[in-house]
Amino acid sequence: MADTDTAAPIASIAIVGGGTAGWMAAAALARSLGPRPPAITLIESEALGTIGVGEATIPPIREMNRLLGLAEEEFVRATGATFKLGIAFENWRAVGHRYFHPFGRLGAAIGPLPFHLYWQALVAVRPDAAGTLTAYSLPAMAAAAGTFQQPSDDPRNTLSMMSHAYHFDAGLYARLLRHRAEADGVARLEGRIVSVVRHERDHPAGPMVRSVTLADGRSVAADLFIDCSGFAGLLIGADPGNAYQDWRHWLPCDSALAMPTERTADPLPYTRAIAEQAGWQWRIPLQHRVGNGHVFASDFVERDTAERVLRDSVAGTPLAEARLLRFTPGRRAQAWRGNVVAIGLAAGFLEPLESTSIHLVQSAVTRLLALFPDQGFAPADIAYFNRATAAEYERIRDFLILHYHATERRDSAFWDHVREQAIPDTLAERIDLYRSRGRFFPEPFDLFLEPSWIAVLHGQGITPAQPDPLALAAADRLAEVLPRMRAAIARAVATMPGHAAFLARHIAAPRPPDQR
Known part of the structure; x- marks a missing residue:
């Protein structure tokens, strides 16, 4: 030593x-x-x-692949990947409700404030001109249409609003x-x-x-x-x-069942997260199969019941038995x-x-x-590594808790528990700030930035008590600018190929030998 x-x-x-x-x-x-x-x-x-x-991943995976000299086409071929534009959350706010957490930015720069504050101000005075929040996200609109196109590096091009990750x-x-x-x-x-x-x-x-x-x-x-x-x-x-x-008092899900199935349709360019009675299911489309899983809280549902929920809901023939993962x-x-x-x-x-x-x-x-x-x-370097790592985990933890805590569901003991439990002060402060005037400020070591938090806060039904006063003062101009912005996004989506067609034309991967 x-x-x-x-x-x-x-x-x-x-x-x-x-x-x-x-x-x-x-x-x-x-x-x-x-x-x-x-x-x-x-x-x-x-x-x-x-x-x-x-x-499933998030957009920074592209940076790691670049570091390793992996071209996107090579990576997608080698891993059976599809493109991911975000996550569709189904039944989280309420049974039957759906919202989308897209990658990329929301809207375009209008003034000194974040875009969502201008949109919220227009919703308050001219909802007919405001449209939906997702209409200002190119990845969200492309996902809804089942289309995909790689982003542009030209900030003047609407495609510069695109951002993507992968399923693989x-x-x-x-x-x-x-x-x-x-x-x-x-x-x-x-x-x-x-x-x-x-x-x-x-x-x-x-x-x-x-x-x-x-x-x-x-x-x-x-x-x-x-x-x-x-x-x-x-x-x-x-x-x-x-x-x-141990964070199970905040995040009570401690088990997951994973089961791949045959692909029965063209792959969607997004992940599905479907809330259940005591947890949620994932649907992850790859080129050669679909990844399925059920994340659940063992204090609220038995393993056999969780597996039955998973098996009864998948579309394709299972390619393997459900595999159980226990975690803390x-x-x-x-x-x-x-x-x-x-x-x-x-x-x-x-x-x-x-x-x-x-x-x-x-x-x-x-x-x-x-x-x-x-x-x-050097102890100082190691201390910084640990401090940054802890903060990153805690910021992500808070973001995950938000999905559970901000719910209107009252149909099971699990949802009553996660809705009513105490949450970390760091999350409570962010929710309170947003509820006041829609404001959000990044913290050091945040992985998920403003567009992600706004998508989930809004999607889970948390709304500001009042619009931002500076944004409200610009409402007349916003009523002219925002519809044009939505139209530009719609035109961009209309020019994109379908996701499956993009894969087939550019970088389709052969199926692994054991799954042909």
């Missing part, structure tokens, strides 16, 4: 666990750490498998990442870890791992360890001073301790309602690169 005043560079990195988390970390580190990167070894056991239910096969993505990582020099080691050897003397930044021992007796030493071992948290979880913060929403108190950095499920878990799981892996990898250590492991 190096002393704290040494600045010897990291010479070796051991990544514990594969899957999307492990191979993304491996590929990004190998690509980003210079012409002579540290020796990187990834240890995984095929016998253990991976969780692998993450099949997480297993195929991990395979693609592995190929990239190994091509850049990462060594894969097959094996199951049975013990962790720590240094006798702790570092000011926390306990230090010397090596890990595999079941066949081999020992792997490294300067830096990255724990991608999933819920087990083989390295980070073995530290008794690093408790796991929350996070580690510290994602980085000593020379161990936890990434992915080892660091924490938030249910996939807003498709954040893969992004949290990406975010952690990006943050690690920005704070990449030497063997001194």
Whole structure:
């Protein structure tokens, strides 16, 4: 173990666990750490498998793919991907109600205020001229029409309002990442870890791992360890001073059933999130199949009942049995301790309602690169990593709680519980501010920015008591400008090809051999 005043560079990195988390970390580190990167070894056991239910993402995934040199066409072909313009929320506010959380921006710049404040002001005085909020989102209108077009880089072009992510096969993505990582020099080691050897003397930044021992007796030493071992948290979880913060009192869903089915129709360019009596279901369309799942609270519904709800609602023939995943929403108190950095499920878990799981892996990898250590492991850098990680998880947590808390449903004990439970002060303050005059201000480490919060606040039925006074003063001009804005968006949608036609024409992927 190096002393704290040494600045010897990291010479070796051991990544514990594969899957999307492990191979993304491996590929990004190998690509980003210079012409002579540290020796990187990834240890995984095929016998253990991976969780692998993450099949939907948010737009920043495109940044990671660019970092790794993955062209969009190559990525879509290799992973059976489709394009995602947002999420349709069905039955959340009330049974039968539907709203859309789109990617991209809302409207265009009109004045010094955010666009939604001008729209709310016009709704207050001229609702006939205001239209719906989603009419000012190009991705939302394209999703409703089942169309897709890649965005434009020209800010004068209406297509610059587009933003998109993907639905894809997480297993195929991990395979693609592995190929990239190994091509850049990462060594894969097959094996199951049975013990962790720590240094006798702790570092000011926390306990230090010397090596890990595999079941066949081999020992792997490294300067830096990255724990991608999933819920087990083989390295980070073995530290008794690093408790796991349980958030089930705010987010009571603790189980999920995942079941792929055959595709029965053209893939939609969005995810569906369908609220149920004690949780919700996802529908994620890929090129070669549909991903389905039921996230539920085990305190409110039995597993067999949850599986029956899932089976009775899917359209296609199941391709596999429903697979159960148990989880505890929350996070580690510290994602980085000593020379161990936890990434992915080892660091924490938030249910996939807003498709954040893969992004949290990406975010952690990006943050690690920005704070990449030497063997001194500066405590200030590690403290910042942990502070930023905690804040990001908490901001996402609040956003997820909003979907449950702001509901009019009174048809089950589950919805009564989530509607009436106390919420974090950080979320309550944001809701109160918005209820007053429709105002929203970003906080440091927000993943979801103003357009996303406004879409969900509005979609869940939270409305301002009064419009913003500055926006209200511009109402006469708004009555002329906003209809023209909606018309420009409608014209852009009319020129787009259908989503399935876009895939077929440009980047259609052959089906995997086992699903033809």
